[in-house]
Each structure stands twice: as C-alpha cells, then as structure tokens.
Amino acid sequence: MLVKLIATGIAALLFFVVLIAAAAASILTAFTNAGNSGSHQPSPHALADIPADYLALYQQAAPTCPGLDWSILAAIGKVETDHGRSTLPGVAEGTVNHAQAGGPMQFLQPTFDAYDDTIPPGGATPPSRYNPHDAIHAAAAYLCDSGAPEDLYTAIYAYNHADWYVRKVLAQAEQYRTAATVPPQAGGWGVPAQGTCTSGFGPRNGERHNGLDIAAPTGTPIVAATDGTVIDSGPATGYGLWIRIQHPGGVITTYGHNHTNHVQSGQAVRAGQPIGEIGNRGESTGPHLHFQIDAGGQPVDPVTYYQQQGAPSLCG
Ligand SMILES: [Zn+2]
Structure with a gap:
C-alpha cells in the first residue's frame, strides 16, 4: 500500500x-x-x-x-x-x-x-x-x-x-554587423543563405528536383529572399520543417529542411531578414537549404530566375 x-x-x-x-x-x-x-x-x-x-x-x-x-x-x-x-x-x-x-x-x-x-x-x-x-x-x-x-x-x-x-x-x-539589415533595394532579391550549391533544379534520380540545394552547417542563417508575407512556417512532409513566403506577382519562395524557424504564418518579412536556420530535417542527407521558387503555381529554376531579376548569383 x-x-x-x-x-x-x-x-x-x-x-x-x-x-x-x-x-x-x-x-x-x-x-x-x-x-x-x-x-x-x-x-x-x-x-x-x-x-x-x-x-x-x-x-x-x-x-x-x-x-x-x-x-x-x-x-x-x-x-x-x-x-x-x-x-x-x-x-x-x-x-x-x-x-x-x-x-x-x-x-x-x-x-x-x-x-x-x-x-x-x-x-x-x-x-x-x-x-x-x-x-x-x-x-x-x-x-x-x-x-x-x-x-x-x-x-x-x-x-x-x-x-x-x-x-x-x-x-x-x-x-x-553589416551596415544595413536589408539590401539597399527595397523589393530586391538577395541570396537566402551563404553556402555551396550542391544540387540544382531539374531531373534527379528519376524524379524532378523542384528547387536548388544550398549546403551549409546546421544553424547557418536563412534570410527571406525578398519582401513578402509568411504563409507557412512549421513541419511539412519531406521538407522536415519549412517556411513558405508569398511575394507580389504570384511568386512563392520555399525554404526546407530547416533546423529552426524564427517566423510565424501571417508575418510580414523584408528581404534579407533572418527567418530560420539551416538544418537536416525531413528527407535530407546532410544540412542544407532546399530553396524553391514557384511562379504562377509552377516551380522555376531559382538560378535562372535570379539572373532574370538581375539579382546576385545564388551559387557564387
Ligand atoms: Zn532540394
């Protein structure tokens, strides 16, 4: 008892x-x-x-x-x-x-x-x-x-x-610190994470890779590619932990496999603002950022898209 x-x-x-x-x-x-x-x-x-x-x-x-x-x-x-x-x-x-x-x-x-x-x-x-x-x-x-x-x-x-x-x-x-917390041009595009491009957009192992993979150590900052509004921030199948941001002109950027997210759905973000940290969650074989751009509902090649925008090169 x-x-x-x-x-x-x-x-x-x-x-x-x-x-x-x-x-x-x-x-x-x-x-x-x-x-x-x-x-x-x-x-x-x-x-x-x-x-x-x-x-x-x-x-x-x-x-x-x-x-x-x-x-x-x-x-x-x-x-x-x-x-x-x-x-x-x-x-x-x-x-x-x-x-x-x-x-x-x-x-x-x-x-x-x-x-x-x-x-x-x-x-x-x-x-x-x-x-x-x-x-x-x-x-x-x-x-x-x-x-x-x-x-x-x-x-x-x-x-x-x-x-x-x-x-x-x-x-x-x-x-x-950098002098400015956002890139000089409002509405401009910036590189979402400093790292090494390891896998590009297009066919991969019999499937289609809808984004660009940028490898960097876990904890490396991820920043918003350009101004927008967060529409998703949380767990997602395959992506582990993701963030999706809606931008003007029907463009959506996606950031996947994140270690942590620092933003919430509904939050307005500026280009260059830290939104999370690179991780290795979901279907991932090493810490990297899966960076995806959807324009008009279709994934597009981020490298080409950045060139068209006159934005800095994504892969150095
Ligand atoms: Zn990827």
Whole structure:
C-alpha cells in the first residue's frame, strides 16, 4: 500500500515536471520568434573572423534575450578569448586565469552556476563554462539580467567593469554587423543563405528536383529572399520543417529542411531578414537549404530566375 502511494506520488511529480518543461519550451520559442526580427546580418569581416560553429551559437543564443543582437555576444567572445582561440590561461578546459575566470566567455564559476539551469540542451552534461554552447547561452542570460538590450552599456559594464571594455565591445559588434539589415533595394532579391550549391533544379534520380540545394552547417542563417508575407512556417512532409513566403506577382519562395524557424504564418518579412536556420530535417542527407521558387503555381529554376531579376548569383 505504501509502495503504491509512493509510486503514485512519483508519477504525479513527473507529470508536473513535464508540464513545467513544456511551459519553459514554449516561452523560449516565443522569445526566439520575437527576438530575431530586425537582427543584423554578419558582415564579411564577421564571416571571415568568427568560426562558423561559434557564429551559429551566438545567433542561436541571442534571441533568448529578446532584442539582443548576436553581434554583442560575438563581440564579447572576441574581446574575451578570440572565440575560444586564445592560448592564454583560463580558456582551455579546466584552466582559470588570474581572476579565476574560465572558458570562451570567461565566466567565474559562481556566476555561471547562477545561470546553468537556464541553458537549453545541446552542450555539456551537466552544463560547463568551458563548453561554447553553454557559455554563450549563459552569457546571453547574464546580459539580459543586467539590462540588455534596452540598456546595453550597463549590461556590458556588468560583464566587465570598465568603460574601455564597453567601448571595445560595442566597436567590435559594429564591425561584425553589416551596415544595413536589408539590401539597399527595397523589393530586391538577395541570396537566402551563404553556402555551396550542391544540387540544382531539374531531373534527379528519376524524379524532378523542384528547387536548388544550398549546403551549409546546421544553424547557418536563412534570410527571406525578398519582401513578402509568411504563409507557412512549421513541419511539412519531406521538407522536415519549412517556411513558405508569398511575394507580389504570384511568386512563392520555399525554404526546407530547416533546423529552426524564427517566423510565424501571417508575418510580414523584408528581404534579407533572418527567418530560420539551416538544418537536416525531413528527407535530407546532410544540412542544407532546399530553396524553391514557384511562379504562377509552377516551380522555376531559382538560378535562372535570379539572373532574370538581375539579382546576385545564388551559387557564387
Ligand atoms: Zn532540394
């Protein structure tokens, strides 16, 4: 009898824990959606200087602090440890510097411990300040608690109490952002993701490939090809997770196999606005973007279509 009561109690407790986890996940998703609109694209300097895995982590963690731009996290990562590449003490696993800070974002253990339960899965178990995923997510949470994004100066000052430090971080962040969040021409077309074209439009293995495949690491940003309205954002057979955007003139663009989507159906988007991240979901054999353009209800060759629009080349 007692055993049964205990078992019932544990079952009830487990149910409660699941409920809390579900609530936390939905809050996080809401933040991700709200936080990503208007974020900046990496500048050529950022793409050259920041390792791809770190860039993806900065971009993934920033939206957990709604309105915080990824470039602030990236600038802190640069100033602190050159994105984990510094060979100074306190960067490598298990070492600390003279101030007891450690890891790519230079956390003191007690500060990191205060945030380790806010870190989503994907890093070390248990979370570690030496793990880039965990450290960057903890940094986003810490900045948010310290006033970001509204009071960025105070937030960065909390990270390291020096005026020169704040100015250095802000200047670095500026260098990492492109000047404009949208291409110069309103209504123009831009490349939806930076990557390598691996499979073109047309016949493929006895079937027809209705789009263009652009391969890039999971987490690489996907941006809206041109201005429009999101008509689908969610799971889709074959595509895993997709986004479809309606544009003027009966044109629809499709973005498939996504790792995450940052937009919702009904949302207006601008050319170049981040809408999601490249992934490997659905019928996919490696992380890539399936980019499809339908004009008048028929899929057309995206490469040819871009040439006709006078748009930048899709495949470099
Ligand atoms: Zn494809």
